[in-house]
Amino acid sequence: MTPQSGPPATAQPPFSQRFRERSILMHRETGGSTYLAALTDGRLDLTAYAALVSQHTVIYRTLEQLGDAFADDPIAGKFAFPELARRPHLEADLAFLQARGIPISEPTEATTRYVERLTELAGWPAGFVAHHYVRYLGDISGGQAIGRQVATAYGLVPGGDGVRFYVFDNVKPKPFKENYRALLDAAPLDEREQDEVLDEVLLAYRLNVEVLTELAEQLLPHYPQVAS
Numbered sequence: 001m002t003p004q005s006g007p008p009a010t011a012q013p014p015f016s017q018r019f020r021e022r023s024i025l026m027h028r029e030t031g032g033s034t035y036l037a038a039l040t041d042g043r044l045d046l047t048a049y050a051a052l053v054s055q056h057t058v059i060y061r062t063l064e065q066l067g068d069a070f071a072d073d074p075i076a077g078k079f080a081f082p083e084l085a086r087r088p089h090l091e092a093d094l095a096f097l098q099a100r101g102i103p104i105s106e107p108t109e110a111t112t113r114y115v116e117r118l119t120e121l122a123g124w125p126a127g128f129v130a131h132h133y134v135r136y137l138g139d140i141s142g143g144q145a146i147g148r149q150v151a152t153a154y155g156l157v158p159g160g161d162g163v164r165f166y167v168f169d170n171v172k173p174k175p176f177k178e179n180y181r182a183l184l185d186a187a188p189l190d191e192r193e194q195d196e197v198l199d200e201v202l203l204a205y206r207l208n209v210e211v212l213t214e215l216a217e218q219l220l221p222h223y224p225q226v227a228s
Helices: 015-031 034-040 046-069 087-099 109-123 125-140 142-153 173-186 191-222
Strands: none
Touching: 015 173, 015 191, 034 046, 034 142, 034 191, 046 087, 046 109, 046 125, 046 191, 109 125, 109 191, 125 142, 125 173, 125 191
């Protein structure tokens, strides 16, 4: 009599699907930021917007320096797309805002913690991919709407000066994201390593939420028109 075998092992879904499933709740929390809501609704001003641009500039300088260092890495190097570079756009946005007399904020404590974590990833290429995914896939997706809303609310030209951060001239979102997910699925990581990267995805989301939360705490009390 042939012994009965146990139930077949359940195969893990594709790595890219696990990325999406692991991060969906944190993504909703980020999207629900009171600071972002007030900003995109037009209830703040360019000074409050410049505070976000300032934080992004510090974060992306570090993230893209890390990407440059990983350019030849067999895992992280595949995600170092030059067409995604945000540093020149952010620096142009800051220069435009400064020329209009808008004050530029120093890095907040939350931004400093974020940058410190990115710096710690210099020896972990796969960890860099987690942060790369959270930032750039979000920028290409929901970030586009934020850019249009900010421009409309504060008298800027969509895609023009002050909001160039949100412009991806050489990226077609749908095929780009499909290729990105294929690269995730092909990454040479075992299940344990995948789990570690997925934990880092959650940390990346938390760090982003903390930046927005701290901006809300620092800025919103100065705008009586914004409900607490």
